[in-house]
Amino acid sequence: MTDHEVLVEAENLEKRFRRYHAVRGVSFRCYAGEVFGLLGPNGAGKTTTIRMLTTVLRPTAGVARIAGHDVVHEAGTVRRLIGVLPENAGIYGRLTARDVIRYAGRLYGVPPDLLRSRLASIAEALELTAHLDRLTDTFSKGMKQKVNIARALIHNPPVVFLDEPTSGLDVISARSVRDFIERFKQEGRCVIMSTHVMEEAERLCDRVAIVAGGRIRAEGRLTDLQARTGLGLEEIFVQLVEQTVA
């Protein structure tokens, strides 16, 4: 990987909520065409890190850039470059799937003709075409997640953030979402996903960072981490988290 391919860059990111120090100096880089996994238990600081990178939270210290643009000072530009699926993302129940996706397209300023063709192709890829004109209130959780993914991609962003994308989904829906993440990678997007499902990380991520107590405890390619420790990903994860707790 060379420097010009860096799409996401975090340097010593910190976040404090009054007395609570949620993120304590997180640094990493992600590149075009790779899936980067943030692994960690609940409360490790994964979601807070993603929220800082996606401009929703302002870092207390440190710097973060998306395609070279500062997330604090160039928040407007950064928002156009990213597609985000927040953790437990809800959906507008009184709108149809088409309304929801079109609404996102309008907010991102996608021209009407392009919006129509993109909507059709994303819906087809996610097997949503037959359900586009149904109210999302009538959808299963998996279907809602697909609509949210379509919403996050309608402006064709080079960087995609997925916070626990398969959480609460049944096996079939989770598999469908994973297939789509693999497709992002093939399309050359940079994907940052948080998860605490080890099999998912092993299957999808090129590199991972194990986060615990607001810090990155280990980072690298899965094969490198496994070679370094002689352990499987789950064992490495458990060991690092237990060390943090101790």
Added chain:
Amino acid sequence: MIGGALSWLRARGRGGNAEAAQEVRRWILAVYAKETLEVIRDRRTLLVMIVLPALLMPMVILGISYLAQRQQQQIQTVVPRVAVVGQAPALIHLAYASKLIAPVRAKDPTAALRQRQVLAVVEIPKNFETIVARNGQAHVGILYDATDSESAAARGKVVDLLSRYSQEIVAARLAARHINPRDLLPVVLDQHNVATQRQQSGQLLASLLPFLLAMWAVVGGMSVAVDLAAGEKERGTLESLLITPPSREAIVLGKFLSVVTASMGGVIVVLLAMMVSLRWGYPYMLHTTQKVNISLPIGTAIVMLGVALLFSALVSAVQLAISIYARSPREAQQYITPLYFVTVLPGLAVQFVSDWARSPWAYLTPVLNAFFSFQELLLGTVNWGHLFLAAVSCAFYAALALEVAIALMSREGVIFRV
């Protein structure tokens, strides 16, 4: 409204050039269109905004007036049972002849009155007729229950009866002295009401309409405001929205316009329902001898809607700010309910502080300014200086509340309050 919002945005220095302003306008319209579509598809909101006022207004306006008139008619036609204590045959004879009261005897008249067996008691003094015959003055007592409207009405009828009896005696005494009764009445009153029908119907409207308009300006937008911010937080859609390019100002303005639309929707339905009820329902349901002409001049109606819009903007901005601050729709509802009383109660108080309407400060005070403006418009006593003060101050307070809403939407601590 959108143009005004954009000018305001430009004034804040965020939309420096035409392209940026165009983009802000596109964002505002996108948010507004989506929120309004959701409102239209929400049956609960439509019920509160359209169905409820359309049904409730005729019931409030016609139902209450009808019941009041019915009771009044009953009081006038029913001959009340009145216990008579003492002897006064001529008076009793007049009572039967005039059918003003139905005289009865009671062992314990006071107890009978308390138990509502009779509605009043007349206490005739001893030797009543002898005193009267000797040109003396007799004192007649009346017992009644002031807390009972029927008893109070019976008292009125007894007073009427005694007055007639007294006039007959006076006429007889004057005749015996060869005096013409007209000589004792050198001045005869001849009164005329110069208020026009328009003014009289304006008075009727002024007593009801401002209160109802304010009530529905609050109620019409309430559930929408709660849903658009606190509801988005609860459903987990707000974060996805904040990650998109629109500025916090554009998001808040789009949502604000949607709340104002719902609020004004309620106001317009109330106005129409009231006009229809008064125009066609009033003469049909109530046996009134006076013709009710409630048509408002078109100019007045437009200015009234303008004032209502500014009032609605203020109320909507405050509701939205509260909703953004609240953790959940339930919490937002708890904060907004007292706001309802703060907004609507001055509507009831305005008729008792009519002297304030002459002071300019009343037109600078939020809420009161709208009520006094409505009153002036309906009574046809418009002071354009007052209206200008009311419009400017309403717009200023609405802008202030919007600034607060935007500031709250920009605070992490508020957005992620749990």
